[in-house]
Amino acid sequence: MAETGNAGQDGSVPFNIAVIGGGIIGLHVALGLIKRNIPVVIYERASELKEIGAGLGFTETATQCMQALNPSVAGALGKVGIATTGSLRWINGFAQEDIRLREKGTAFDFELSTGKKDGFPGCHRGQFLNELVSLVPPDLIKLGKRIASIEQNSKDEKLVLKFSDGTEALADAVIGCDGVKSRVRQIVLGEDNPASYPHYSHQSAYRALIEMDEALAALGHLPSGQLMYLGPRAHINTYPVGRGKFMNFVAFIQDKNDWPDNENLTAPASKADVVEAFSKFGPAVRAMIDLLPDQLDRWAIFDTLDHPLPSFSYDRVCLAGDAAHATSPHHGAGACVGVEDALVLATVLKKAGNDLISGDNSISKSAALSAAFKTYDSICRERGQWLVESSRYMAELFQGSVPDVGDDFDKFKEQVRERSHKVWFFDWKDMVRRAADDYDARVRA
Ligand SMILES: Cc1cc2nc3c(=O)[nH]c(=O)nc-3n(C[C@H](O)[C@H](O)[C@H](O)COP(=O)(O)OP(=O)(O)OC[C@H]3O[C@@H](n4cnc5c(N)ncnc54)[C@H](O)[C@@H]3O)c2cc1C
Incomplete structure (x- = not known):
């Protein structure tokens, strides 16, 4: 042995x-x-x-x-x-204001800094x-x-x-x-x-990598740094990855149902699910959702709570x-x-x-x-x-x-x-x- x-x-x-x-x-x-x-x-x-x-x-x-x-x-x-980044930023993604029109550097409602440039x-x-x-x-x-x-x-x-x-x-x-x-x-x-x-936390995540050029064209300067878009029963976090070549997109959506298969924590999903969850959010968020591919993966978030x-x-x-x-x-x-x-x-x-x-x-x-x-x-x-x-x-x-x-x-x-x-x-x-x-x-x- x-x-x-x-x-x-x-x-x-x-x-x-x-x-x-x-x-x-x-x-x-x-x-x-x-x-x-x-x-x-x-x-x-x-x-x-x-x-x-x-x-x-x-x-x-x-x-x-x-x-x-x-x-x-x-x-x-x-x-x-x-x-x-040295700080995290949040913005109200549900407001009907077009946040793309805010001046660069002011497109957030709350910033929390670690006090370090690379926190x-x-x-x-x-x-x-x-x-x-x-x-x-x-x-x-x-x-x-x-x-x-x-x-x-x-x-x-x-x-x-x-x-x-x-x-x-x-x-x-x-x-x-x-x-x-x-x-x-x-x-x-x-x-x-x-x-x-x-056990299922009743949140699932939809993830995508979006070409940064495409993201900048649709969303103005918003994708150039980390930003979390807040709203009822769903939120989105985005940040640049791949040396700025892509915008990483993760949407978290509340789910009242049980997850069907505890062995397999991912399932195929469609853009339509995400469009539906964010349909009443502001114009910048809806423009971002438009950039998603038609087929996505949905990730169940399980934890030990x-x-x-x-x-x-x-x-x-x-x-x-x-x-x-x-x-x-x-x-x-x-x-x-x-x-x-x-x-x-x-x-x-x-x-x-x-x-x-x-x-x-x-x-x-x-x-x-x-x-x-x-x-x-x-x-x-x-x-x-x-x-x-x-x-x-x-x-x-x-x-x-x-x-x-x-x-x-x-x-x-x-x-x-x-x-x-x-x-x-x-x-x-x-x-x-x-x-x-x-x-x-x-x-x-
Ligand atoms: C979307 C997402 C983003 C995250 N971002 C961050 C972040 O930015 N910062 C952060 O700190 N954390 C983050 N986390 C959490 C982080 O990913 C995990 O906490 C971390 O990866 C856990 O590492 P682990 O080694 O405990 O488990 P794992 O990485 O899951 O490793 C477990 C290992 O055990 C092996 N194994 C499993 N079963 C057996 C078995 N029966 N016998 C032998 N080997 C076995 C597996 O093959 C695997 O290699 C994130 C999580 C998610 C889902």
Whole structure:
């Protein structure tokens, strides 16, 4: 049976970790552990590691966490980073005023700045993933390994990981980074538990890339920067991509119905659906919808809000990234918070390793690992689940559906500012300190 990493050799800690899933967060977790000389292997179900071509933006907090996790991760983002924006802008898309006629630089009703010119370092997902993969020694990534079950024979023995190709591997602890439809989540919570699955947020997204020349001709200067168009039960976000060659278009539309197929989160859709949802919006929005191709894809937004996880940690198994807190994209920060997860996990596992090497606290391996994961849960769950909740709230704000806010624009601004600042300006150093203290208190107790 395969063994995960070389626990206890070359001065490394005397345990080994299996990371399930080689997405953005699985790679962050693994690179944090590698940096701390903690043996780790990534098991990924796909036959190659790849990401879709879309963009990904990070907060400054996330990039600082990357630096603390493993400076090579921050370096990887620096290598493929693309210039984005330092602020976000919103405009009433429902007003019948032709906002195209506003002077350039004034076509927004609210702007929230990060205080930095490049406040959201961005990247092409695929390029960033490739850079991260290049930092992991190839023998630490096992492809074609779809996790099926995790078994524990006794408290102190290694966990047995069983894959759907019939192979097995051993590890002292497992970190499930297997995304929104996490199998590890089902394994720890049980297949009958509704919290094992993500649920439909009753919002679906229609996405398109529109040639920038065409967009500028129809919409004047509006597409030259990021802009979110607000309105009842639907909103649109646009921003330039591909070095300004395209306008990225995403429309979010409320949907009272259930999603028909929980296995398949995309469905073919037509322009007519979008035309209908925005038919009463202002002339600029309607002109934008006119630019859409006749056939579109519709993406169901699933998250973990309706049935949040009772814990991110289950003895020597834990969940991180979307597996722990799958969120709708209205804060644009699901991966950012996953990077925070990775930093806390690296911090507490390093402490557990040091304890076991030094013999301090006379603690067993399984107790140290279990304490590390309990600390991770106590430090990261509240923020991860807040993000999921707040992200849904943001969509309701953008679509005028929050009863206490309605169309009171001052209240809207207050909520957007407060919630965005909570995501953007997070005291991650304090998070790391709290994690270290919590772990120490647990093992001494
Ligand atoms: C439209 C949209 C825009 C977004 N924009 C942003 C943004 O700008 N900034 C931001 O911070 N976040 C953003 N997010 C959120 C971000 O994309 C996710 O939070 C992030 O990609 C999650 O990474 P992950 O590694 O946890 O999961 P994933 O990327 O889903 O990776 C999971 C990995 O696990 C593997 N896997 C699955 N099942 C198994 C199994 N049984 N066995 C083994 N391997 C398995 C998968 O193949 C995959 O490689 C956005 C999300 C959406 C939908």
